[in-house]
Amino acid sequence: MVRVITQETYDDVVKENIEEFDMSPEEAVKEAIAQFQAQGVDLSNIIKDMVLGSGEEHVVTATVNKLRDLCSNPEYDDQMVLQELAALKTECNKDIAHRVKAGKEGAYTILLDFLEARLKVYLQNENETSGRFIISVLNTLTSLMDTQPDLLDARGIDLIKSLLDNVKNGDILIATLKWTSNCCTKHEMNRQRLFAKKIADNLQLLLKQKNNIKLAVAVMQVARKFNLDDDVRVEFGKAHEHAKELAIKLVLPITDYLKDNLDEDKVAECLKTIASLLVRNEFCSMVADAGICALLLTILLKHNREDIMQQACKLITALAGNDNVKRKLMQVDIAPIVVSILYRHGNNAKTAALALKCISSLTLREAPHAITFFSCGAADAVVSAMKNHPDDATVQKNACWAIRNMVARYRDENCKFHELGVEELLNDAYKKFSGDFGFDIKSALRDLECDVKLEEQWKGKGVQMEK
Numbered sequence: 001m002v003r004v005i006t007q008e009t010y011d012d013v014v015k016e017n018i019e020e021f022d023m024s025p026e027e028a029v030k031e032a033i034a035q036f037q038a039q040g041v042d043l044s045n046i047i048k049d050m051v052l053g054s055g056e057e058h059v060v061t062a063t064v065n066k067l068r069d070l071c072s073n074p075e076y077d078d079q080m081v082l083q084e085l086a087a088l089k090t091e092c093n094k095d096i097a098h099r100v101k102a103g104k105e106g107a108y109t110i111l112l113d114f115l116e117a118r119l120k121v122y123l124q125n126e127n128e129t130s131g132r133f134i135i136s137v138l139n140t141l142t143s144l145m146d147t148q149p150d151l152l153d154a155r156g157i158d159l160i161k162s163l164l165d166n167v168k169n170g171d172i173l174i175a176t177l178k179w180t181s182n183c184c185t186k187h188e189m190n191r192q193r194l195f196a197k198k199i200a201d202n203l204q205l206l207l208k209q210k211n212n213i214k215l216a217v218a219v220m221q222v223a224r225k226f227n228l229d230d231d232v233r234v235e236f237g238k239a240h241e242h243a244k245e246l247a248i249k250l251v252l253p254i255t256d257y258l259k260d261n262l263d264e265d266k267v268a269e270c271l272k273t274i275a276s277l278l279v280r281n282e283f284c285s286m287v288a289d290a291g292i293c294a295l296l297l298t299i300l301l302k303h304n305r306e307d308i309m310q311q312a313c314k315l316i317t318a319l320a321g322n323d324n325v326k327r328k329l330m331q332v333d334i335a336p337i338v339v340s341i342l343y344r345h346g347n348n349a350k351t352a353a354l355a356l357k358c359i360s361s362l363t364l365r366e367a368p369h370a371i372t373f374f375s376c377g378a379a380d381a382v383v384s385a386m387k388n389h390p391d392d393a394t395v396q397k398n399a400c401w402a403i404r405n406m407v408a409r410y411r412d413e414n415c416k417f418h419e420l421g422v423e424e425l426l427n428d429a430y431k432k433f434s435g436d437f438g439f440d441i442k443s444a445l446r447d448l449e450c451d452v453k454l455e456e457q458w459k460g461k462g463v464q465m466e467k
Contacts, residue, residue, distance in 0.1 A: 003041045047097045064105040092143040108151045138175035149187040164202040177218035184225035188234040204249040220273040247277040255290045271311035284322035300337045313354035320361035342381040349392045352385040356398035367409040383420040396429045400444040
C-alpha cells in the first residue's frame, strides 16, 4: 500500500534538517525526499521546492491569503485581484501538489466568491472590464481544478449553469466550458449532477453559433467528457445515457457544422465527437441520412494528417455497426481509402490498428465487401501491418479480425493470404499473445483453412442427469 503524508509533515522534516542538522535549504530538501522515498511515501501531492513567500508561508498560501483579504474588502482594487489571480494560476499550473495546496488553503471558495459577485454586476451591465475579470477567475478555477475535480460543489454547479444560461459573450462561455470540462474529468458524480441541470440544452444552443469556431470546439470537448466512463470510484456510470441524450441534440448539428468547416482542426474535433455519440443503431442512420458517408470520403481525400485519419477510422467503425450504413459507406467507395490509410500510415501502430478495425467492421458478414477489399489490395496491406508491428497486441488482434471477416464468407481468395505468408505470421502471433486473444488467432487460421488444433471449451463429465 502506498503511504501518504501531509504538506505540513514534509515541511517540518525539511525545517528540522535545516535547524537541527545545519543543512542548507537545498540539502534539507534533498535529504527529506530521500528519507520519505525510502519509506515508500508518495510525494506526488507534496510541494518539494520549499519556495517561500513572506515569512514562513509558501507562495501558494501567501497568494490565497492575499486574495482572501481582497475579497473581504467590498472596495477591492480590480488590478490587484487580477495580479494575484495570475500568480495563483501560475502556481497551480506547476503541478498537482501546488493545486492540492491551493485547494486546502480555500482558494476554491474565494474564487467562487469573486465569480458570483462579479457575475451579478456583469449581468446588470455587460461592461468589458467585468467580462475580463470573470474570464480571469474562470481560467484560475480551471487551473486549480485540473485533476482535482472533487472541489466542485452545488454552488459551483449553479454558477456554471447560470453562466451558460445568461451570458452571451463568447470568451466567457469558452472559459466556462473549459472549467466544466475539467470538472467532468474522472468524476462521474460531477457529470451526473451537471447533466441533471440540463446542460445538454445549453450545448445545443451554443453549437448554433456557427461563427464562433472556438466556442463550437469547446462545446464538443465538453460533450465528449460526458460520455466518459473513467471514474474508478464508481462501479456503474451513466455514459451511455448521457451519450444518447447528447446524440439526439447534437449529432445532426455537428454533422451540419462539419459540412461548412473542413479545416483540419475543426474536422478532427467533429469526427471525434460524432463517433463518441453513435451509441445506438438509429443514430448511425441519422447521420448517414444527413450525408456523413460522402462527407467522410471528401475529408479523407482532402486531408492526410495522422489524427484526422485516426478519428475518421473510429467514425467509420462506429457507423459500420449499422448494416445499412455499412453498405452506404461501401457504395461511396470508402474501401480503397481505408486501404490507402493502412499503406500511408501503416508505420504508426495506432493508425494501423484503427484501419484494420475498419476493414474488420466493413467486411463483417458481407462477402461482397470482402471481394471489394481484396480487389483494393487489402490483403497485402493487412499482412504488411502485421509485419511492421509484430509485438503490438492491438495491431495483431485487429489484423486477425480483418483476415477472418474477409475470408469467412469468401474463401476464393484464401490463396492470396497464403502466398503472403500469413499462416506463419499468425502462428508467431499465437506464441506471443495466445493468452490474450488466442481464440481470435485460431479462428483466423481456421477460416484460412490452415492446420489448427481447436480445443473444446467445455467437456461433459458423463454424469447422468436425474429426471
